[in-house]
Amino acid sequence: MTSALKNKPAIILVRPQMGENIGAAARAMMNFNLSDLRLVAPRDGWPNPRAIDMASGALDIMPEPQIFETLHEALADCQYALATTARRRDMVKPVFTPQGAMPELHKHSKTALVFGPERTGLENDDLALCNGFITVPTNPDFASINLGQSVLLLAYEWMRSIDGTPDQELPTGNSAPASHQELEDFFTRLEKELEAGHFFRDEGLRPTMVRNIRSSLIRATPTEQEVRTWHGIISSLIGNKTQKKA
């Protein structure tokens, strides 16, 4: 994860009403490594104790939010700004998904993501200042997402766009994945014991059964330790059988 990219977007909250949402936005920003928070005419002024409570410490470790009178001033040093809107606006500007917006942000060195006030959203005069819009795809029958959640989703998409975590990993701790030979030795032993136990009643089906047994365990990519455990299971089951016969 790269933490020092120059083009991290500013998060601009325009006329936010509830301190709780400012705090939730700050927390979400820190979760995903953004720190340039700008507030345009916050209803209850700044600082706001409810914001600090809701930020879970984020406002203590990030730079002090900048306060502006107008969106115009908040955007002064930005080259490219995208506004979040819940609904289609009658304005000819590109509309991005959150994912689709990220490559656009990476094209510029100073960018901003602009969020409107709770309930009403951004006014047309605010939208006119932005280069395009972002609409989060939601259930049309229950579309309303909260301001803090919108910031969270966009901040998450930002981190996703720079994060190098592989989509899937298999951490095996201290035990390496078993080698082909270790698995082969295990299956050879298992089949020998199954033979002794008359497991293969139909010689015609035997190749299929052997393949299926192998398949079910190999698919799990077992570790060396797990193969040792399965050896122990065979020993234990043989022992039970021997004891029962005795």
Add this chain to the structure above:
Amino acid sequence: MTSALKNKPAIILVRPQMGENIGAAARAMMNFNLSDLRLVAPRDGWPNPRAIDMASGALDIMPEPQIFETLHEALADCQYALATTARRRDMVKPVFTPQGAMPELHKHSKTALVFGPERTGLENDDLALCNGFITVPTNPDFASINLGQSVLLLAYEWMRSIDGTPDQELPTGNSAPASHQELEDFFTRLEKELEAGHFFRDEGLRPTMVRNIRSSLIRATPTEQEVRTWHGIISSLIGNKTQKKA
């Protein structure tokens, strides 16, 4: 957006403590079209008035959450379950990013996303019941995300995995994008008026300037209406000049 997919994951909250988080989870689920909420041993029982307050109506329109004593019972009908964990666990199971997990969910017809209690997260006995883990990539210096936010991010990823919204659209309302000919006519007129205004002082630079003027407007993919507006701008500016001269 497809809303009736059979394999929508169940959201299972294990021993959730705060009703607010259950409500936020329900709201996030409805935002992204999930509705199978299961609660394992919620601390304050069920129903929970704080959950209902925080759900912004989601709990009124989704099916009643199912309540279970154990995760084992909550998972009974599921074929594949992924547990969210904030940190590496000492267990050999695949670890997915939220995005990476979605293709796995689509392979099965009944799946579950399992979330642990606030602060402590899932216990090892819970994790042992799940097929793999999901870890949201976060800022390692400020990694803690809230239970409701975790559900929001996973529900969002689920919708993203089935949503067909193009990454970028340019809605042009009632006005179609201008045709090549309309733009050509506009630029021809503009260049003629610029010629009359002695704009092109250096004939050697003229081809470059013409190209740059065209480039800056064509890059915006203007609509027919916008080209008409630009024609009006030329007329107006010529008029000003004529008036000034008069």
